[in-house]
Amino acid sequence: MRESTTRESPGGPRERGRRGQAEPRRRFRAGRWIVLVLLGVVTVAAVLVFFTPVFGVRSVQVRGTEVLGSDRVRQVASVEEGTPLARVDRDGIRRRLNELPRVDSVRIRLVWPSTVSIRLVEREPLLVERTPEGVRLVDDDAVSFPSSAQPPGDLPELRLSGEDTERARRAAVAAFTSLDERVRAQVRIVEFVPSAGVRMSLTEDRTVEWGGPEKSALKAAILPVLLTREGNTYDVTSTELPTVSP
Known part of the structure; x- marks a missing residue:
């Protein structure tokens, strides 16, 4: 007697198993191609950005210059x-740009x-300093830099004496910048004398004896009131006993 055989239908369990095993392989191959394509795109983009003039410099924009x-x-x-x-x-x-004074x-x-x-921010000169090397300008950070042109005529003059000119310059600038705008506009000379500290010459032949850097804010508050009185010398070296003398 011949054994009967049964043919599995196309949708049978064995066929479904084979399809189930093939599906992950197809997905893996497709994913591998996607990764390779993406790597190729990234590589081409990197070459274009870093190693070719396609994204090269074509213009340099400069903003913020006034003197330079x-x-x-x-x-x-x-x-x-x-x-x-x-x-x-x-x-x-x-x-390189910070090397420009x-x-x-x-x-x-x-x-x-x-x-x-x-984008640049240029130093704003507050004082003009005349040195053996030539005319220099001084900003509110007490940085001294050479003047490339004729300095503005309305800048007060800074005069320093003594060996430690850096310390003297800082003290003079600190005193000058602590003044309010109305008093500052009257200053013609800011001077540092080692034995006396900061001294300022104002319009109308008036002199301010400022002294050392201590209590600068209080001195700046006292001085406008003191200047309303008649006199030639206004001394705020002692904030406890400011004086006005002929």
Whole structure:
């Protein structure tokens, strides 16, 4: 007697098992191709960004200059045209620009796809100092820097004596900047004398004996009241006993 055989239908358990085993393999192959494509895209993008001039520097924008010219800033910044923007050395640009005496601070931004933006803050001169090396300007941080042009005529003159000129300059600037605007506008000379401290010459042949840097805010508050009185010398070296003398 011949054994009867049964043929499994296409949708039988064995066929479904084979399809179930093949499905993960197809998904794996598809996923592998997707990963390879993504890696290729990332590689091409990295090459374009970092190693070709496609996203290279085409312009350098300069903002914030008043005395320094934009061309001078670009020259010192030394950004080579065509350099990939992602490889621009911002620290190097900032370091070179900070070597300019007139520069107070620098901000560098990369503006895609092809622009380097430079924003400067220039030092604002408060006093003019005449030295053996020439005319220099002094800002509110007591930083002395050379004047590239004729200094403004309305700046008070700073005169220093003694060996420690840095300390003297800081003391003089601290006293001057503590004054309110109305008193500051009357100052013609700010002087530091080692034996007496800070002394200021005002309009109408008046003199202010300021002294040392202590209690500067209180001295600045007392002085406007003192200046309403007739006199030639106004002494606030002692805030407990300010005086006015002919």
